[in-house]
Amino acid sequence: MIRTPLRPLARILRARETGADPDEIEAENRARRHAEIQDKARRRAEGRLILMAAVFICAFGTVGVRMGSLAASEPVEPQAQASTARIMSQRADITDRNGMVLATNLLTYSLYAHPHQLVDAENTITQLTRIFPDLDPARLRTDLTGDRKFLWIKKKISPEQMQEVHDIGEPGLLFGPREMRLYPNGHIASHILGGSAFGKEGVSSAEVLGVAGVEKAFDGWLRDPANEGAPLALSIDLTAQAAMEEVLASGMSVMNAKGAAGILMEVKTGEIVAMASLPDFDPNDRPKPLLKGDPSDSPLFNRAVQGQYELGSTFKIFPVAQAMDLGLINPNTMINASSPMRIGKYRINDFHNYGGQLSVTDIIVKSSNVGTVRIAQILGPDRQKDFLEKLGFFEPTPIEMVEAPTGKPLVPTRWPAVTSATVAFGHGLAASPLHLAAAYATIANDGRKVTPTLVHRRTRPEGAQVLSPQAADLAISMLRQVVTRGTARASEVPGYEIAGKTGTADKPRPSGGYYENKVVSTFASVFPASNPQYVLLVTLDEPSINRGGGEARTAGVTAAPVAAELLRRLAPLVGLAPITEEKLPEIAARFEPRVEQTAPAAVKLVANN
Known part of the structure; x- marks a missing residue:
């Protein structure tokens, strides 16, 4: 930019020649220069104002658009994230089925x-x-x-x-x-x-x-x-759980048992309402695990899930139910129950010698080993294995606990005739009480497979049909008679129609063979028999009670009375009212037709051989 001088020489000289005042020329040029400076300053100020206005318009426009978008969107609670969220995040509570806090x-x-x-x-x-x-x-x-x-x-x-x-x-x-x-x-x-x-x-x-x-x-x-x-x-009921543990502890003390386990399960859903293992511990001060010795000596050992026991005569209903399902026998089929019987070099005896023949129903009621083995022989080892596998006795239970895989049943690697015979009456195959409870629930559920669960109202696919409803119904009828006139009479509770089976199994020695004075006694049951809703199972480890001047260890005098007391306490807690006298004729009529059935002639010939 060319700056105009305030006193240009040419104009000054000309002004002097004409007699004009040179200062006027300077004043004029100075005024013109000030005007140019003012115009330039005004244009700069206007530009700044325009820029500031644009910035304010953009800022307020952005705020307005954001406010509009928030007003038009659904309200959402903001969630802050921090680098320590993995440590600081709160662990969710655990409750029972009624919302009572467990953890x-x-x-x-x-x-x-x-x-x-x-x-x-x-x-x-x-x-x-x-x-x-x-x-x-x-x-x-x-x-x-x-x-x-x-x-x-x-x-x-x-x-x-x-x-x-x-x-x-x-x-x-x-x-x-x-x-x-x-x-x-x-x-x-x-x-x-x-x-x-x-x-x-x-x-x-x-x-x-x-x-x-x-x-x-x-x-x-x-x-x-x-x-x-x-x-x-969880599916458990805190009140029922507390009652089960209290009764089991008392029963364990009275029966002088080393340990005890109890399970109450819904038949239709497989939800476990109560499940206890004694001795137990306080999870607020969890003890250290045993590093040597028998794991079952630790209070951390869960007998209901991890225990691998030969469950004795509670297994007898399985070959009977399967054979009825296949049409090979019915409740009145007569079976040769003469004791003892031999399979190769092995001899099989009954607790009592029943002599001659027994009906299938009486084999279950009297708990005949020989009669059950005869029925297993009719089935054959392959069909027997297949049915037990369908019931879940070859794999761990899928219960939602990390201990479940450690409770995988101990299944024989070979299945000769003698193994088929011993498994039929509950020896030679060791499973957990939870396995047995699930199998009894399957029978009570019209033969449809029941999978145990600890989660309340979890949607799961329907189980496979492993037994016909007719055979399952007949099996429940036989179990009911075990309670009314058989080995489980001590478990009867008037008004609740309990149907079940006792089982007493000698405990195996770690070095081989069996103890003579140590048993596992079990009572597996379903109630009410006319409309099964619950499975109740009690297992006592090494019970012994003085009776009649000697020691008694059988399930009928140890596990069954404990189960009866459990039923008295638990049934009202789960809302199950006793059956009134008005309903007894209807229930009796429902069971009566089963007695009138006759066995096929072909089956009778096999049974009498």
Whole structure:
């Protein structure tokens, strides 16, 4: 830009020649220059105003558009994310089927130390060992007076302990807030819940991980923030569970048993209403597992799921039901029950010698080993194995517990004639009580396979039809007669039509053979027989009771009475009213036609050979 001089020489000289004033020329040029400067400043200011207006329009326009989009969208709760969400995320509660809390979270504090900040280490050691008697003073002195910069003292402390530590007044003792898992019902349902422990830890938080039971099986689900804290609803009923554990504990004491297991299961859904294993433990203070010896000696051992027992005569209903399903026999078919019978070099006896022949119904009622083996021989080993496999006795139960795979039945690798015979009356194949409960539920469910579950109202595909409804109905009728006039009379509870089978099996020695004075007694039952709704199973490990001047161990005098007391306590809790006298004629008529059936002639010939 060319700057115009205020006093141009040519004009000044010309003004002097004409006598004009040169200062006027300077004033004129100065005025013109000021006008140009003002115009330039005005244009710059206008540009800035336009730019600022554009910025404000864009900003307010963006805010307006965002407000409009939010107003038109569905309301959503904002969720903050942080790098520590994996540790800080809350573990979901576990409840029973009625919403009663079985496991929840509790805010507590951890105690840690910065040894280099301690003012009086000796006094601190004295006070800490007073507050926490389980601390080792020598170990604590080594840790607090050494070169360590950080030391965990207690991973969780009570409010009272926190106050006592605070009163010590040491700046080197610090607290960190964290959540811990709390089981408010103590021992109740301990084997089902399993327990939890701390995983990844920080001074202000800790990751809670399941270590057993459903806590471990559903660990990922319970810690998943996507579930928004929804509780895991189990199928068990807390009140029924508490009652079962109380009655089992009393029965275990009266029968001098080493352990006990009980299961109450819905027939139609497979949902477990109560399941107990004794001895048990407190998941708030879970004991350490045994490193040697018999695993069943540990309170952590779940006898209902992990126990592998030969379940004795409770198995006898399976070959009978299968043979009736195939049309080979019916309840009145006469079977040769002469005792003893021989299979190769092995001899099979009955508890009593019934002599001659027994009807199929009486074989179950009197619990004849010989008669059951005769029926198994009619079936043949292949068909027998196939049926037991369909009932689930060859694989672990699919129950939602990490312990389930350890309860896989012990099935013979070979299936010769003698194995087929012993398995028919419950020896030679070891399974868990839960396997047996599921198999009885299948029979009670009109022969349709029942899969046990611990989750309430879980939708699952319908089970396969493994037994015809007619054969299943006849089997329940026979089990009912076991209670009314057979080996399980001690289990009868008026008004509840219990149908079941006792089973007493000698315990095998680890070195081979069987103990002479140690048994596992079991009572598996269905009720009410006219409309099966529940399966109830009781197993006692090594029971023994003085009776008639001697020791009695059979299930009829040990497991059956305990089951009767359980039924008295549990049936009202699940809303099952006793059958009134007005309904008895109707029920009797329902069972009467079964007695009138006759066996096919061909079957009679086989049975009499």
